[in-house]
Amino acid sequence: MMRRRPIARMAIRTTAIAGTAAVVGGHMANKQAAAQAAQAAPEPQYAPAPEAAPAPDPIEQLTRLAALKDSGALTEAEFAAQKAKILG
Secondary structure (H helix, E strand, O other), rough: OOOOOOOHHHHHHHHHHHHHHHHHHHHHHHHHHHHHHHHHHHOOOOOOOOOOOOOOHHHHHHHHHHHHHHHHHHHHHHHHHHHHHHHH
């Protein structure tokens, strides 16, 4: 009966341990890199709020209303109500 050499067993055992350590070490390195990336991620930047539209010119609005009244789209009562609303 032949016995295995102790050096061969030691080499196989060392290879298995080193391989396992490399896999675990690589996994931990990836995990740490992901944690650092999440920690260092900048906060999202939001677009500035749009400015309020400038108030429309009352004379321009009255001109449009008069054109609508003249075309028949508005009645005299509707025109008067909108005119009072625009002029305050």
